[in-house]
Amino acid sequence: MALDLHRIRAETPGCHDLAFFDSAGSSLPPAPVLDTVIGHLRREAEVGGYRAAAERAADLAAVKDAIGALIGAPAGTIALSDSATRAWCDFFYAVPLRAGQRIVVTGVDYASNAIAALQRARAAGAEVVVLPSDADGRVDLDALDAVLDERVALVSLVHVPTNSGLVAPVREIADRAHAVGAPVLLDACQSVGQVTVDARELGVDALTATGRKWLRGPRGTGFLYVRPELIERIEPRSLDLHSAQWVAEGEYCVASDAARFETWEADVAARLGLGAAVRYLLELGPDHVFAAITRRAAGIRERLAALPAVTVRDPVGGALGGIVSFTVDGVDPDRVQAALFDRGVVVSVTRRGSTLRDMTARGLTAAVRASAHAFVSDVDVDRLVDGIVGLDVRPRS
Numbered sequence: 471m472a473l474d475l476h477r478i479r480a481e482t483p484g485c486h487d488l489a490f491f492d493s494a495g496s497s498l499p500p501a502p503v504l505d506t507v508i509g510h511l512r513r514e515a516e517v518g519g520y521r522a523a524a525e526r527a528a529d530l531a532a533v534k535d536a537i538g539a540l541i542g543a544p545a546g547t548i549a550l551s552d553s554a555t556r557a558w559c560d561f562f563y564a565v566p567l568r569a570g571q572r573i574v575v576t577g578v579d580y581a582s583n584a585i586a587a588l589q590r591a592r593a594a595g596a597e598v599v600v601l602p603s604d605a606d607g608r609v610d611l612d613a614l615d616a617v618l619d620e621r622v623a624l625v626s627l628v629h630v631p632t633n634s635g636l637v638a639p640v641r642e643i644a645d646r647a648h649a650v651g652a653p654v655l656l657d658a659c660q661s662v663g664q665v666t667v668d669a670r671e672l673g674v675d676a677l678t679a680t681g682r683k684w685l686r687g688p689r690g691t692g693f694l695y696v697r698p699e700l701i702e703r704i705e706p707r708s709l710d711l712h713s714a715q716w717v718a719e720g721e722y723c724v725a726s727d728a729a730r731f732e733t734w735e736a737d738v739a740a741r742l743g744l745g746a747a748v749r750y751l752l753e754l755g756p757d758h759v760f761a762a763i764t765r766r767a768a769g770i771r772e773r774l775a776a777l778p779a780v781t782v783r784d785p786v787g788g789a790l791g792g793i794v795s796f797t798v799d800g801v802d803p804d805r806v807q808a809a810l811f812d813r814g815v816v817v818s819v820t821r822r823g824s825t826l827r828d829m830t831a832r833g834l835t836a837a838v839r840a841s842a843h844a845f846v847s848d849v850d851v852d853r854l855v856d857g858i859v860g861l862d863v864r865p866r867s
């Protein structure tokens with residue numbers, strides 16, 4: 471069954487006043503998410519956080535089932551976290567790294583990951599190696615083999631970067647990384663909820679995502695998936711009384727499943743809200759939602775490309791995802807964003823510092839980012855396009 475746009479919009483309280491194009495930043499949650507979070511906060515106020523959590527124990531456990539169903543993974547391989555970055559670092563810092571080893575990354579690395587890689591490389595006497603890519607940021611698969619050898623401690627990939635519609639050929643790279651024994655960590659922050667993500671099919675050892683973007687969950691949520699065979703072989707850098715048990719004087723044992731990467735304390739309302747968000751997506755039918763997002767992005771690119779003052783900055787050719795990046799001649803991206811907001815159109819600005827290598831290679835300091843979820847309507851797109859047409863595009867003197 472196809473998507474019922476009318477119903478989806480009716481269930482998205484925020485989409486009525488605003489034409490909303492920032493689901494790659496922080497999306498509009500559907501009503502079931504909002505009701506779940508607020509309902510739980512109220513319950514905590516009535517009976518205290520422990521009692522409130524105990525009442526929802528089964529629903530809390532089901533959060534991982536829902537995420538697992540979405541990404542094709544057993545619940546025990548999922549650790550809930552409070553952001554994608556936290557989840558990513560939890561795995562990344564647990565991977566052993568010795569002097570002379572290499573961390574292989576791509577040109578579209580997200581700043582937080584890149585900074586962590588630099589920090590660890592510096593501390594260990596290791597090296598960060600960037601996989602060569604073409605002018606659009608696509609990994610050069612032919613150049614892979616020259617970089618991948620037994621010195622590689624980890625390959626860190628980004629499924630969909632924060633600043634364009636590029637989708638990485640994860641499986642191809644992962645297979646070649648595994649051929650030299652290197653584990654693969656995938657930043658799936660912009661792909662989970664936007665395109666199909668199947669942990670097994672992608673063949674990665676770990677992947678991370680956030681709740682507030684394409685999943686339309688609450689802020690302060692995220693998760694880590696770890697390949698089942700790897701979980702018991704990797705010990706987190708920090709533990710607590712949830713990720714491990716203090717069993718006797720001088721002895722502790724670490725959780726046997728991915729909970730070893732969790733902490734005991736958590737925003738329970740937000741976690742329940744994340745579960746509601748994932749279930750909402752599963753009920754709509756992820757494939758329908760992903761198709762709607764891709765179709766919408768393609769339509770927006772086409773409309774924008776027809777405007778003389780606009781340059782679409784997404785790679786050309788090949789499959790593209792739901793993030794549309796563009797610049798307007800003579801108008802600073804911040805001014806575009808502000809002018810659109812005055813007209814009730816929400817877009818974001820992606821800056822050089824978030825994806826330094828990629829933006830530098832493409833000669834960009836910033837670009838406007840329009841990311842449309844399935845609740846965006848044709849009228850919303852008209853408002854976006856009209857807003858850009860209405861800009862004063864004469865170059866400032």
Ligand SMILES: *Cc1c(COP(=O)(O)O)cnc(C)c1O
Pocket residue numbers: 552553554555556580582628630631632657659660679680681692
């Ligand atoms: C947003 C983003 C992150 C960070 O997610 P947080 O939940 O803010 O930690 C990581 N990688 C990419 C590609 C992103 O777009």
